[in-house]
Amino acid sequence: MDIIMKSVIKTLENVEVVLTNLTNEHYSNASIGPYHTSVGAHIRHILDYYMCILSKNEAGMVDLTARRRQVAVEENCVIALDYYETIKELLVSSRLPLNDRVVVIDDLGLGKIELDYTYAALLSQANSHTVHHFAIINYILTQLNVQITDANFGYNPSTPKYKKAE
Numbered sequence: 166m167d168i169i170m171k172s173v174i175k176t177l178e179n180v181e182v183v184l185t186n187l188t189n190e191h192y193s194n195a196s197i198g199p200y201h202t203s204v205g206a207h208i209r210h211i212l213d214y215y216m217c218i219l220s221k222n223e224a225g226m227v228d229l230t231a232r233r234r235q236v237a238v239e240e241n242c243v244i245a246l247d248y249y250e251t252i253k254e255l256l257v258s259s260r261l262p263l264n265d266r267v268v269v270i271d272d273l274g275l276g277k278i279e280l281d282y283t284y285a286a287l288l289s290q291a292n293s294h295t296v297h298h299f300a301i302i303n304y305i306l307t308q309l310n311v312q313i314t315d316a317n318f319g320y321n322p323s324t325p326k327y328k329k330a331e
Contacts, residue, residue, distance in 0.1 A: 167263055169285050170256065173292050177215070177253060179299055179318055180208055184246045186313065193240045197308040204305050205239035207298045212238065212245070214291055215252045218284075219259060221267075227287065228270040230277055263288070296321045 183204065184192070195203040213232035222228045238245045263285040270277055282290075296319070303319035306312065 167285075169263060169288050169292075170261075173288050173295075174253065174256060176292050176295050176299075177211075177249070177256075179295075179315070180211065180249045181246065182313060182315065182318070183208065183302065184242045184249065187242055187311065189240065189242055191306075191309055191311055192242050192245075194305075194309060197305050202301075202305075203239060204302050205241075205245065207302050207305075208245055208249075209235065209238040211295050211298050212248050212252055214294060215256065218261075218287055218291060219252070219255050222270075224268075226268040226270055226279065227282075230270055230272050261288070293321065 187204065192205045192208075193203050195201050195206070210232070213234060214229065217229050217232055218227055220227075222231065235244075235248070238248050261284045264283055267282050267284055267287060269280045269282045269287060271280060272278070300319035303313065
């Protein structure tokens with residue numbers, strides 16, 4: 166397995182850590198400001214992003230604007246865990262041609278556009294995107310007084326960590 170795919174799988178395994186350590190109540194709690202979104206909404210978004218990468222449209226393009234957005238994945242840890250396991254299996258078995266060109270449809274704020282990527286670049290972006298959402302999840306969990314014991318959760322490996330002065 167290529168280093169990019171290994172990194173993606175390693176990062177995604179944090180989804181399992183979150184899902185196996187939360188109750189549905191904590192997972193779906195959207196009471197934390199300023200955005201009032203839940204851990205489940207972020208997990209669903211992460212997983213939908215990867216499902217888009219694995220699912221080309223009729224024209225053979227990856228359409229990041231055509232995500233599934235299954236509400237049940239946002240509310241139930243067991244359903245989300247099943248979705249995660251499906252995506253992980255698909256990623257492992259996909260044998261994506263990492264250096265091949267793929268056209269990606271995205272909306273960067275001014276409407277849909279088509280962008281040229283390689284699968285390696287798309288997976289690299291997805292990995293960073295996932296870590297970004299883990300940081301938001303970590304913030305929400307901190308506000309809910311729930312801790313993930315992995316000190317690296319929510320940090321990009323290239324991000325310097327600073328200790329608070331005691």
